[in-house]
Amino acid sequence: xxxxxxxxxxxxxxxxxxxxxxxxxxxxxxxxxxxxxxxxxxxxxxxxxxxxxxxxxxxxxxxxxxxxxxxxxxxxxxx
Numbered sequence: 001x002x003x004x005x006x007x008x009x010x011x012x013x014x015x016x017x018x019x020x021x022x023x024x025x026x027x028x029x030x031x032x033x034x035x036x037x038x039x040x041x042x043x044x045x046x047x048x049x050x051x052x053x054x055x056x057x058x059x060x061x062x063x064x065x066x067x068x069x070x071x072x073x074x075x076x077x078x079x
């Protein structure tokens with residue numbers, strides 16, 4: 001039942017207010033997580049892809065993280 005709601009999904013949503021997501025969403029989330037942590041070399045092995053397939057599927061995510069230049073100095077303690 002990809003993309004469709006069944007009674008169990010609706011009950012879960014009503015209780016926890018969590019939207020139903022199709023199963024492969026988790027794979028994309030994990031790929032983005034690995035890329036954001038600088039561990040993209042683990043991605044192909046964990047997701048069962050070849051290196052070329054991983055790079056072609058998730059190149060857009062990788063480019064987004066390369067372009068992020070945020071200043072997190074405000075998180076440092078001010079002693």
